[in-house]
Amino acid sequence: MQIYLPIAELSANMFIIFGMGGAVGFLSGMFGVGGGFLLTPLLIFSGIPPVVSIATVAPQIAAASSSAALTYWRRGLVDMKLAGVMLIAGAFGSAAGVTTFSALQQYGQLDLIVSLSYVTLLSSVGGLMLLESVRAIINARKGRPATLRRPGQHNWLHGLPLKMRFRKSKLYISLIPVVGLGAGIGFLGSMLGIGGGFILVPAMIYLLRVPTNMVIGTSLVQIVATMSVATLLHSLTSQSVDVILALILMVGGVMGAQFGASFGQSVRGDRLRALLALLVLAVAVRFMTGLLITPAERYSLDVLLWAPL
Amino acid sequence: MSRVRYPFAGLLALLAPFAAGTADAEDLTIALSTEQVAITSNFSGQDITVFGVIEDGRAPSTEYDLAVTLRGPAQNVAVRRKDRVVGVWINRASETVLASPAYYWLQASGVLADIATPEVQQAQLLGIDNLGLVFRGRIVVNDPSAVEFRDAFLRLKQEQGLYGESDNVGFIGETVFRTTFALPANVPVGRYIATVYLLDDGELVARARQGLDVARVGGERVLYELSRNQALIYGLLTIILALFVGWLGGVLFRRD
Numbered sequence: 001m002q003i004y005l006p007i008a009e010l011s012a013n014m015f016i017i018f019g020m021g022g023a024v025g026f027l028s029g030m031f032g033v034g035g036g037f038l039l040t041p042l043l044i045f046s047g048i049p050p051v052v053s054i055a056t057v058a059p060q061i062a063a064a065s066s067s068a069a070l071t072y073w074r075r076g077l078v079d080m081k082l083a084g085v086m087l088i089a090g091a092f093g094s095a096a097g098v099t100t101f102s103a104l105q106q107y108g109q110l111d112l113i114v115s116l117s118y119v120t121l122l123s124s125v126g127g128l129m130l131l132e133s134v135r136a137i138i139n140a141r142k143g144r145p146a147t148l149r150r151p152g153q154h155n156w157l158h159g160l161p162l163k164m165r166f167r168k169s170k171l172y173i174s175l176i177p178v179v180g181l182g183a184g185i186g187f188l189g190s191m192l193g194i195g196g197g198f199i200l201v202p203a204m205i206y207l208l209r210v211p212t213n214m215v216i217g218t219s220l221v222q223i224v225a226t227m228s229v230a231t232l233l234h235s236l237t238s239q240s241v242d243v244i245l246a247l248i249l250m251v252g253g254v255m256g257a258q259f260g261a262s263f264g265q266s267v268r269g270d271r272l273r274a275l276l277a278l279l280v281l282a283v284a285v286r287f288m289t290g291l292l293i294t295p296a297e298r299y300s301l302d303v304l305l306w307a308p309l
Numbered sequence: 310m311s312r313v314r315y316p317f318a319g320l321l322a323l324l325a326p327f328a329a330g331t332a333d334a335e336d337l338t339i340a341l342s343t344e345q346v347a348i349t350s351n352f353s354g355q356d357i358t359v360f361g362v363i364e365d366g367r368a369p370s371t372e373y374d375l376a377v378t379l380r381g382p383a384q385n386v387a388v389r390r391k392d393r394v395v396g397v398w399i400n401r402a403s404e405t406v407l408a409s410p411a412y413y414w415l416q417a418s419g420v421l422a423d424i425a426t427p428e429v430q431q432a433q434l435l436g437i438d439n440l441g442l443v444f445r446g447r448i449v450v451n452d453p454s455a456v457e458f459r460d461a462f463l464r465l466k467q468e469q470g471l472y473g474e475s476d477n478v479g480f481i482g483e484t485v486f487r488t489t490f491a492l493p494a495n496v497p498v499g500r501y502i503a504t505v506y507l508l509d510d511g512e513l514v515a516r517a518r519q520g521l522d523v524a525r526v527g528g529e530r531v532l533y534e535l536s537r538n539q540a541l542i543y544g545l546l547t548i549i550l551a552l553f554v555g556w557l558g559g560v561l562f563r564r565d
Contacts, residue, residue: 067559
């Protein structure tokens with residue numbers, strides 16, 4: 001069934017969009033990630049303009065993360081003070097991201113920067129994840145126990161000034177890495193259409209040394225808040241948030257996530273991470289080929305503004 | 310010369326919107342199958358049929374030639390070209406086409422070169438090669454240094470189904486003709502003008518035009534206008550919707 005998307009200004013097949021939302025939701029439920037880094041490329045590759053894809057994925061991620069965030073919050077597994085500091089920084093980062101986004105769009109370089117960023121981000125994160133999971137699989141085969149870095153240990157980041165106490169996470173750390181992380185995720189999220197959980201969670205564990213029981217809930221709250229801010233800012237500046245497209249993706253995503261979560265529980269953690277790493281690398285390769293292969297059509301059209309006849 | 314025979318053609322053309330469907334000469338009357346194309350949530354393109362009657366009986370109507378154009382609202386369009394820089398294809402050179410029609414399609418009763426003289430084609434902007442595209446910062450129409458961008462522009466517009474030429478003007482009986490334009494799903498909104506050119510021996514004999522509106526209606530219109538005029542409210546509503554769907558999903562599929 002064709003449906004006309006009012007902001008994208010094109011007619012798309014509703015079931016295909018719903019299916020994409022569902023498939024990404026399934027994977028995100030299975031792997032416990034937001035799925036923006038898969039959904040945004042999928043929308044772009046299927047012909048939705050990159051501007052609309054990126055702006056519209058923001059509310060989709062907010063929706064996909066909010067039910068889980070609520071669950072963690074009810075169980076008291078959210079450090080609201082930490083999330084609060086990060087989301088204030090995230091709002092500023094998001095504003096910077098949206099501004100950069102608009103400037104790049106104006107100069108016709110948005111697609112390039114988005115592709116380059118995806119290649120860099122996904123290949124490095126995917127590579128690290130693959131390495132880590134393969135090591136874990138080998139260790140498991142040889143019967144060695146997994147080497148977990150213990151939270152609470154100090155690293156160089158704890159020597160920085162401007163310290164603040166986060167009671168719930170049992171942390172007394174400098175605000176600099178917290179603010180930097182929040183702002184960075186906000187910037188990348190608004191510019192690239194990703195929630196950033198796959199960067200945020202490891203960064204919170206390994207850099208900030210947030211206890212693992214607090215990490216998921218706190219990062220989810222941070223993602224919901226940052227993506228809500230990104231939705232608002234995109235609505236105000238690029239005006240490319242397509243609410244109809246977002247709604248179809250949300251419903252598909254929320255449903256898919258349920259099936260994905262139950263399926264994910266039946267697969268071993270290290271194998272799951274290896275699969276996710278391969279998926280991330282595949283998306284990176286797809287973007288890279290787009291940049292390197294001689295395009296079939298070198299020219300493109302970009303409607304600038306409406307003028308009276 | 311048509312200009313001599315019809316000195317008020319230009320004036321009448323200006324008046325055309327106030328007298329929809331009337332011709333600038335007595336012998337041509339046209340009508341459209343619809344004057345409003347409504348873009349609704351299930352819009353997937355629409356056919357627009359132009360009917361016309363040649364009332365003058367000087368010669369059998371079928372001996373005239375006809376060209377019918379449908380022209381969309383004016384747009385400024387950036388045409389960008391990718392070039393290879395350090396192995397990566399990026400947008401480098403670009404030209405901006407000013408006030409080009411968002412949609413332009415020509416239906417003729419024969420090959421354009423056979424039915425209209427080059428002078429008539431140029432004066433009436435007949436055919437996609439005679440649109441007189443103007444590039445920003447380039448004074449001359451069809452500036453040679455912008456030719457590759459003009460060609461790319463026309464090619465891409467044709468690939469998108471927004472520009473084209475074909476020859477399916479058909480006569481129904483002696484004096485009535487009709488032709489159909491298929492507006493694609495990606496048709497831009499705005500004011501469209503259908504123009505019928507009655508040609509004899511390559512010269513313009515009569516011309517008639519009529520406008521139609523392509524507009525969003527209903528929910529599509531409400532959402533679009535909200536997003537443009539009340540962006541803050543639109544954004545807040547989208548956030549509320551997102552949080553509601555997320556919350557609802559959590560309630561419906563509760564696992565804890």
